[in-house]
Amino acid sequence: MRARADVVIIGGGVAGCAIAYHLAQKGCNNVILLERHYLTSGATGTCPGGIRFQLATEIKVQLVKASAEILRHLRQEAQYHHDLELKWGGYLILAYSPEQLEILRKNVALQRSLGIGVNLITPEEAREIVPQLHTEGLWGAAFHGGDGQASPFHVTHAFAQAAQRRGVAICTNTVVTDIQTRGDRVTGVITDKGAIATSKVVNAAGLEANRIGTMVGVDIPLSAERLECCITEPVEPFIEPFVISFWPFFGCLQRPTGNLFLIGAASGLPEGLDAEPSCQFLLEVAPLLVRALPALRNASIIRQWVGLVPTSPDEHPILGPVPQVRGFYVVAGLSGQGFMLSPIIGKLMAEAILGEEPSIAIDKLDLGRFERGERIEPPFPLV
Numbered sequence: 511m512r513a514r515a516d517v518v519i520i521g522g523g524v525a526g527c528a529i530a531y532h533l534a535q536k537g538c539n540n541v542i543l544l545e546r547h548y549l550t551s552g553a554t555g556t557c558p559g560g561i562r563f564q565l566a567t568e569i570k571v572q573l574v575k576a577s578a579e580i581l582r583h584l585r586q587e588a589q590y591h592h593d594l595e596l597k598w599g600g601y602l603i604l605a606y607s608p609e610q611l612e613i614l615r616k617n618v619a620l621q622r623s624l625g626i627g628v629n630l631i632t633p634e635e636a637r638e639i640v641p642q643l644h645t646e647g648l649w650g651a652a653f654h655g656g657d658g659q660a661s662p663f664h665v666t667h668a669f670a671q672a673a674q675r676r677g678v679a680i681c682t683n684t685v686v687t688d689i690q691t692r693g694d695r696v697t698g699v700i701t702d703k704g705a706i707a708t709s710k711v712v713n714a715a716g717l718e719a720n721r722i723g724t725m726v727g728v729d730i731p732l733s734a735e736r737l738e739c740c741i742t743e744p745v746e747p748f749i750e751p752f753v754i755s756f757w758p759f760f761g762c763l764q765r766p767t768g769n770l771f772l773i774g775a776a777s778g779l780p781e782g783l784d785a786e787p788s789c790q791f792l793l794e795v796a797p798l799l800v801r802a803l804p805a806l807r808n809a810s811i812i813r814q815w816v817g818l819v820p821t822s823p824d825e826h827p828i829l830g831p832v833p834q835v836r837g838f839y840v841v842a843g844l845s846g847q848g849f850m851l852s853p854i855i856g857k858l859m860a861e862a863i864l865g866e867e868p869s870i871a872i873d874k875l876d877l878g879r880f881e882r883g884e885r886i887e888p889p890f891p892l893v
């Protein structure tokens with residue numbers, strides 16, 4: 511391991527790897543990325559990789575638009591040899607009550623005002639898009655055909671491999687145990703494999719970002735939202751869009767490989783970092799999925815796991831430098847949109863680290879907003 515770096519990134523999830531990629535693209539390649547396990551071993555490797563423009567605030571929509579542009583060109587620009595499994599099949603968001611439909615109506619109005627071609631549709635129209643959909647009890651849906659999905663594994667590795675080719679050192683199985691400071695400045699990082707002298711540290715440690723923050727006396731407010739996921743054996747083409755309900759939360763998407771990715775949240779489970787899959791998930795969520803998509807009754811599940819979403823208090827990312835510790839940057843609390851937003855977050859963080867003009871203003875997403883009482887409140891309750 512190198513003993514000195516211009517920038518040390520902690521965390522080999524999609525966010526850390528995207529930052530490494532954009533730094534290297536800008537010619538900053540004396541960079542070390544430290545990952546305690548393997549790349550994608552955190553939240554990134556548990557998520558379905560959904561990309562949706564149907565988001566509740568202007569800043570998120572702005573970020574996802576820019577991310578989608580990066581993703582469209584990533585395979586070529588990163589000279590990545592595998593398919594990113596990028597597919598623009600849309601998101602169909604279901605409403606099972608007049609109140610839910612009203613929330614979708616307001617969201618659709620907001621998103622359309624931001625140039626997103628999303629539509630509020632009837633149950634019959636939803637069924638034309640997804641012939642497998644059972645519409646009993648359905649009041650309507652929101653649909654945007656330009657939403658999509660990609661493989662979190664391939665996207666993360668595409669960023670990481672391109673960064674490595676440009677000189678970034680990626681050290682897996684390397685745990686950050688402390689951060690050194692002198693006065694109010696970062697001076698180095700201590701790992702279980704040795705020390706690295708540096709003046710810039712990026713904390714992209716996912717749910718561990720709070721623990722990393724305490725190493726320099728900074729409190730990063732995070733909680734873990736527990737979701738459960740299953741993957742089925744591959745089946746014939748079944749659904750194009752990601753079919754999802756937020757109330758209660760469940761969803762199904764089909765991977766380009768044919769496997770169905772099922773996701774949901776069960777009630778009454780322990781909070782915190784418990785990552786044991788539960789029977790309750792299947793008992794509660796499977797009936798909801800089968801009600802919406804009856805053909806799922808015959809699907810064979812081959813794996814079930816828990817994913818912990820690193821969630822900030824206002825479900826918006828926490829981004830940027832921390833003024834009280836010079837050289838310390840936070841990229842945390844990416845919440846339920848961390849995969850889709852990381853491609854542009856990587857670029858914005860690289861700009862911040864290199865002192866460049868930001869391509870999108872992110873000062874309102876700083877850590878200080880919680881102390882100032884300036885949380886970002888979505889106008890309507892949709893994340």
Ligand SMILES: Cc1cc2nc3c(=O)[nH]c(=O)nc-3n(C[C@H](O)[C@H](O)[C@H](O)COP(=O)(O)OP(=O)(O)OC[C@H]3O[C@@H](n4cnc5c(N)ncnc54)[C@H](O)[C@@H]3O)c2cc1C
Binds near residue numbers: 548816817850851
């Ligand atoms: C079930 C589920 C479904 C989701 N669905 C979507 C979706 O459809 N679309 C979407 O955009 N987002 C989704 N998300 C959210 C998204 O997965 C996360 O926001 C995103 O992956 C966070 O990326 P990250 O790089 O910040 O964190 P992580 O992927 O958690 O990476 C952090 C890394 O830091 C490492 N680390 C921690 N401590 C240390 C240390 N001391 N030393 C070295 N390394 C350390 C960890 O091992 C980890 O690999 C979902 C999340 C879950 C759990």
